[in-house]
Amino acid sequence: MTGDRQQYAITGNPSDVSRMNQNGHHTRCSRGQPSEGRHPFGTGICPRIRPRIRFCIPQHIRFCIRPRIRRRLPLPFLIPALLTLLVLVLPFGFGTGWTGTAAHATASPDSGLDSGSVSGSGSGSVLDSATGSVSGTVSDSGGWAHQPERLWSFEFRGEPLQQVLETVARVTENDMIYDPVMIEDVVIFRRIREQPMPRLLSDILADTPFDYIMLSSGTLVIVRKVTDEPAFGSFTGQVSDSRTGKPLQGATILLADATGGTATNSNGVFRLNRMISGSHRIIISYVGYHPVETVVEIRPDEMVRTEVALEPRPFTFTPMVVEAQHPDLAGIDNRASVQSLSNWDVAGGLRDPIRSLGLFAGLQYGLPLQDIHLQGGRQGEHRIRLDGIPVYNPYHFGHFYSSFSPLAISDVRLHKAGYGADEGSMLSGIIDFEHDIPSPGSRGITVLGDPVNANIRADISYPRHPVSESSRKYSREDAPPSRTGSTSDASGTPGASSTSVTPGTSGSPGGSYPTLSATASFRSNFWDVYQEPNLQRTLENWGYVDQILAENLLQGTGTIHSEYESLKQVTDLRYLDLHTAIRFEPNRFHTISASVWHGQNRIRMSALNRRYEGEMQNNYLYTRDDYRWRNVIGQVRWDASPGPRTTITTRAGFSSGRMDHDYHMFTRSTADIGFDFDTFLSPETMIRAMSSAAPVEPRHDGFNRIDHGLLSSGLQYHFSPRLRLESGLELNLVSSQVDFSAFFFLPTSSDETTFFGTAYSNMHYHPGRNWKITAGSRFTRLDSQARLFVEPRLSVQYDRVNSGIGYWSARLSGGVYRQFIHQYDITNVGPTSLVPSFTVWSHASADEPPKAYHLSGSWLLQPSSLTTLRLEAYYKWEPTRYISSPRSLATDIGFDRSSAGAFSESTRLRSSGFSARLHQLLPDPRLKLMLGYDYSRAEYRMSQFGRTVPVPWNEPHRIQARGIIDVYGPFSVIANWKSVYGRAWGFRQAYYDYLWVKGTRTIGGQFDFGTPENDRLPAFHQLDLSLRYRPSLGSLRVDVHLDLINVLNRRNVIDWSLKPAGMTATQPPQTATASGGVA
Structure with missing residues (x-):
């Protein structure tokens, strides 16, 4: 009953x-x-x-x-x-x-x-x-x-x-x-x-x-109890790395009773306001670190301050990269912890912050001469920022590696499809790099060298021992018991506990103030002293003469009369970058930080080629390809917490980028230069003679400048542990100039200055322990347009701890995204060009800003502490976007040559994709595995073909595998495997963007440049290995590594070119190489 x-x-x-x-x-x-x-x-x-x-x-x-x-x-x-x-x-x-x-x-x-x-x-x-x-x-x-x-x-x-x-x-x-x-x-x-x-x-x-x-x-x-009105207090503090003392931005502070939570700001400071007096269990976690649980006693009308030092996880897997979906519940980890000297190891070649990003879902990078592409978007649709300041052309040697020293960069934050309103306005996403400023008490010098470049870093701080002796610390063994009733860390590893909490007194934070920390890093190559053989051979292979392009530029036709043979190439490769950063803390809740970065690089190749068939008139071809990039950024930032509910951030910054490109190309005969090369002159002497006699014409001169000044201020206000609001204002003044001479393209010159202001608001709401909702919008107004551009955005995340399959987290996000500063990739037409394209930046203030709609979803599963599976999917529709226009550059179709329309056109793009990443730890042996798969599909309409075609940069299927095994003690082996399938646009980009537009649409009756989707390259496979030895020598840290690149010696195809012999497609070879380094 x-x-x-x-x-x-x-x-x-x-x-x-x-x-x-x-x-x-x-x-x-x-x-x-x-x-x-x-x-x-x-x-x-x-x-x-x-x-x-x-x-x-x-x-x-x-x-x-x-x-x-x-x-x-x-x-x-x-x-x-x-x-x-x-x-x-x-x-x-x-x-x-x-x-x-x-x-x-x-x-x-x-x-x-x-x-x-x-x-x-x-x-x-x-x-x-x-x-x-x-x-x-x-x-x-x-x-x-x-x-x-x-x-x-x-x-x-x-x-x-x-x-x-x-x-x-x-x-x-x-x-x-x-x-x-x-x-x-x-x-x-x-x-x-x-x-x-x-x-x-x-x-x-x-x-x-x-x-x-x-x-x-x-x-x-x-x-x-209902006798009295509720009494409230506040809880505030700072979360830092237990080893370095560095504040941890974005750490999660969660009330175990599901009444709310918050996250730390850029100084690692957090605040929980209007907490009911009594005992509260607090869960403090940060990806890559052991979480900690503690019980805090809140007293009426008092503020409790504390310092929390989180212990990094004990083994390295991938660089420290934070993505949008980071679970709000302790015990879940979606990135690996690394030590400073090994942040950017990618098994082979150069240590580099940007190249390491190719390991992550949705990021397409790693093939030679390739840009970064974020979830199907082109390079110009995302922004790379350093300390919140945009960096234009952040590369050395074209796109071979970045202009950031690996010793200067700490964390990287990825903002992919569906990112929040407070991050910015870009069509695809944002990649944020942060300077690694030492913690108070850190001093030392770090040196890193390999056959290509040398790095040095110096750290200084004051005082040497910032934490007062009276500050009481206790480890997790002494802390109050965890909610799970175990002394294991969040991953379930017993005994992994050295996380500490330093409780401060009510009204007086622990530690000594003021504190001052500064760092400086310098990196430079030494090409004049030593030319690394593998890199030298690579440059020579990439600088060979393309017969089709040479004849078209010299004769105005694609018909090849005879073939050139390479006599000599002289390459000059120089680059350097300088990082300086400083942080001053007058007290716990006020911080002033500043940083300056300067990067410059130059690559120049002079080549001498000779006809060995056909007419002997003009039998020598001289080319010189010269690139110069220079970047400078600076910023000053002030963070303050004037009240228990409020955090204010103000920043002023400046970014400047310059690009110069000169291409010389002319022919000479023995009679013109007055001597016979074959008789007594060396190739070096011949090149110097022809270089000094280089005429003004024909040559290509390209110049691009962009200067960007910005002032921003943001405010965070905590209404309750469940609800946090953010708002901010950004003011931008941008000036850009583009100038092309008349050799490859028609003369083009554009010079513009634009001012625009942006306001944003964001709400973070926790309706319960498992739910997190973020909603916001950006409002931008250009001074040249009487319009307000609105970008609403929304994300919903759900975390489930105790389910039948383990922990899992799901996130759904989307919104409207605009872009107000545009990047255009101009195809390099030179027949001996080292870099396939060069980048110019502009901002056509009179045009409709590009617009994109995002819808993305992700699912994170952690069935055990040893296994993590991440699935991501996205869809993007861009009804308005701008790309470089070969037709506008090469043909006179009535465009104003002083406007952006002289080198750009409007189009539409659809892209979608799916990514999967599996991380598996095998304790015995100590083996870490990562398996990844990415599928991408992107199409847009190109006026030169009059139809929709796949985008040139797309890699439809990408498979990656990475393994790290600790052989014994300080010796370890790192292996990377990558495979790419389905690449189209197999010929050099200049064949489609220049020859087709100029009328050379087929070669030999069998090669048609009007159907790039049918020109499919063979699969790309490459295996790289790194052997590392890190002995313990007291206070001296030594890292010796030997990198083996393409150990299977596969002849992977980058692109095709044509040569006269049988009109067969050829490409520069890719061979196995080895390099080493010591840190």
Whole structure:
């Protein structure tokens, strides 16, 4: 039979009970073994009716009646029924065994009373952090209802309130009723010595939102306090790396009872405001670090400050990269922890912050001469920033590697499809790099060298020991017990615990101030001293003469009269970059930081070629390809927390980029230069002679300049632990200039200056422990257009901890995205060009800004601490976007040559894709594996073909595998495998963008440049290995590595070119190489 659940309330005298016809929640009766009777309760009013006993009169108390009771009971029958129920369950309270979490309790004689003992083992999930058990000591000689003079002693160390009440009821032999749902997630830390039962229970409930009443039968009823207005306090502090002391931006601070959370700012500082006074369990976590749980006592109208030092995870896997979906619950990790010297290891070649990004889902990078492409977008659709300042042309040697020193960069943050409104406006996403500023107390010099370049870094800070000796630190073994009742770290690794929490006093943070930290890094190559043979051969292979392009430029036709042979190539490769960064902290909650970066590089190749067939007139071909890039950025930032709810960030910065490209090309005969090359001149002498005699024409001159000044300010305000609002204002002044001479293209010159302002707002809301909602929008106005461009964005994330398949997290996001500064990739037409394209930046203020719609989803699964699976999918529709226009550059179609329309055109693009990453750790042997797959599809309309075609940069199928194995001690092996399938646009880009446009549409009747989607390249496969040796030499850190690139010696195809011999497609070979380095 079934019965209705009914609700009752006590009014006036506790024995005078009246019934209310509402349904209630289940509660539990405790005396000895928990009874099956369940009683729902509400809140009550708690006057003191006698000394030492707090007697609460509830407004309504709900009881569950047995199923057979279907009709209303008269009030006189209620109390007997309750007493009968208690008598039925009373015998189960006797005995020596229990199932609570109190693992050991003893009773000792007191005042000559009889002694007894109660003991048992706990079955709950909350255990002592050091021993895995809790204990309580009891002095007892009877029940309170019969002998109120008895005194009791208990000690509770992090036990849930439910288990505490069961223990007290069991040991003192008192009947107790409470709602287990109501008291869930409340933890008790209390030491009680020789207190009578009334004071004992009052002490236990003192720092909780509960009180108790005693019925006339002597049964204790736990109810909520409603006598006073809620009292609130605040909790604030800083989260840092335990080894370096560096503040951790974006660390998650979560209330274990699901009432909210927050994240640290750029200085690692966080604030939780309007926290109800009492004990709160706090979970502090950061990807790549062991999470920590601690219990904080919040007192009314006071602020509790603390310092939390998180311990990095013990082994290296990939660079420290933070993505948009980072779980808000402790114990979940979506990036690996690395040490500074090994941040950018990618098994082979050069250590480089940007090249390492190719390991991550949705990032397409790693093939020679290839740009970064983010989830199907072209290079110009994402922005690379350093310390929040945009960097234009952040590469050395074309696109071979970045212009950032690996010693200068710490973390990288990826903002892919569906990123938030506070990050910026770009069609595809943003990649943020941060300078690695040392923590106070860090000093030293780091040197890194390999056959290509040398790096040096110096750190200095003041004071040497910023943490005062009086600051008390305790490790996780000493900290309050975790929610899971285990001393394991979040990944489940037992014993991995050196995370520390430094509690400060209420009103005084720990540590010594002010502090000052500074770093400087310098990197340069030494090509004049030593030319690395493998790199030299690569340059020579890429600089061979393309016969088709040479004849077209010289003769105006694609017909090849004879072939050129290479006589000599002289290459000059120079680059350097300088990083400086400083941070000053006058106190814990104010920080001033500044940084400056300067990078410049130049690559120049002079080549001498000779005809060996056909006419001997103009039998020598001289080419010189010269590139110069220069970048400068600087920024000053101020972070402040003026109040317990507010964080302010203000930044002023400047970025400047320059690009110069000169291409000389002319022919000479022996009669013209007055001597015979074959008789007595060396190739070097010949090149110098022809270079000095180089005429003004024909040559190509390309110049691009962009200067960007910005001022921004942002505000974060915490309304509650659940709700945080962000807003900000950005002011931008951009000036750009583009200038092309008339050799490859028609003369083009554009010079523009634009001012635009952007305001944004963002809301972060936690409706519950598992949910996180972020909603916001950007509002931008250009000075040249009387319009307001709105970019609404939304993301929803759900985290599930205890499921049948383990932890999983799902995220869905999307929105509208604009772009106000545009990048154009101009195809390099030179027949001996080293770089396939060069980049120019512009901002056509009179045109409609490009627009994109994003929809993305991701799912993270962690079935165990050794396995992590991440799935991502995206769809992007760009109804308005701009690309470089070969037709506008090469043909006169009536465009104004002083506007951006002289080198650009509008188009539409659709892209979609899917990515999967599996990370697996095998403890024995110590092997870390990563398997990845990326699928990408992107198409746009090109005016030169008059139809929609696949984009040239797309890699439809990309497979990656990475393994790290610790062979023994300091010796390890790193292996990388990558395969790419389905690449189209197989010929040099100039064949499609120049020859086709100029009228040379087929060669030999069998090669058609009008169908790039049909020109499919063979699959690309490459295996790289790195052998590393890192011995321990006291304070000296040594890292020796040997890199083997393309160890299978595969002839991977970058692109095709044509030569006269049978009109067969050829390409420069790619061979196995080796390099090494010492750090």
